[in-house]
Amino acid sequence: MKSNFLFRIAGLFFFINFYFSSCTPHFYKPKPLEPVLLTKKNQLKINTITDFSIGTVSAAYSPKQNLGIQLGVGSNHYKSSGTDNTGRDTIYLNEYYFNPYLSVGYYKNISQDILFEAYGGIGMYNYKNTAISYLKSMKNINIYIQPTIAYIQKNFDASFTLRIDYFNRNKTRITDSVLSADDVKKYQFLNYKNYFFVQPGFTIKGGLKNVKAQFQISESIPFSKNYRSIYGYGYQFLVFDTFRNKNKLLYSFGLTIELNDLFNKKK
Secondary structure (H helix, E strand, O other): OHHHHHHHHHHHHHHHHHHHHHOOOOOOOOOOOOOOOOOOOOEEEEEEEEOOOOEEEEEEEEEEOOEEEEEEEEEEEEEEEEEOOOOOEEEEEEEEEEEEEEEEEEEEEOOOOEEEEEEEEEEEEEEEEOOOOOEEEEEEEEEEEEEEEEEEOOOEEEEEEEEEEEEEEEEEEEOOOOOOHHHHHHOHHHHOOEEEEEEEEEEEEEEOOOEEEEEEEEEEEEOOHHHHHHHOOOOOOOOOHHHOOOOEEEEEEEEEEEEEOOOOOOO
16 A cells, blocks of 8 residues: 555656656757667668657668668657636747768677677757747757667667767857846856767667567766756756756667668579
8 A cells, every 4th residue: 555655656756757847948859879780781770769759760771791871860849838827829839850860880790699880970950949939949060979789689689879979059040038047047058069968878679580679778968067958947846956957868669670681683
């Protein structure tokens, strides 16, 4: 009886935290990690994964042994609305995220079951909010490196990935609103043009040889505390101030499809 009561209380706090953090602007949503895990020439892998905050779809191909190329895109649209004091419907957030990317990497089978890979890539990270807001749009050049060590078998994969992202903010559009002291903190990341994030994560995949479901847990950590507000600025409780500006912990789900020898000429 007591454990059931504690479970309900914990669930209530989780819901409150989720509700208030999801109703505030999140100017940067880190996409889930995508360990490529190519193992041989002429192998093609199609990957889709989402944390229900931002989703990605990518294709990776190995044109020659130990060389991999990945092309993908991440995107999301989040809208929040409600009734204001006058009884009219108001749109508070109408956010769009768009993140196309291309990466090239090296992979090597260290042993029969252990794979090492390292990919470097470049992409665009675009944010736009069409609701009434101080920050209307923001465009970033995204450069990243992503090494992975993986255990691979026919029906099961497990991998650890460490992704380092560099963002260079260029075209930014803001309004002429006068910011309150609290809002100054909310947009503190705009004081910086360059951002660094590190994102460690663990991914497991299981299923058939050519089709595997995947689950991933990762965390996006900014190199500087000064722009943590780029993740959003959640509601502040009296004793739960740690809810504010937390790192972005991701739980992601997806599917990987593998095709071998797709472009080999038939003899």
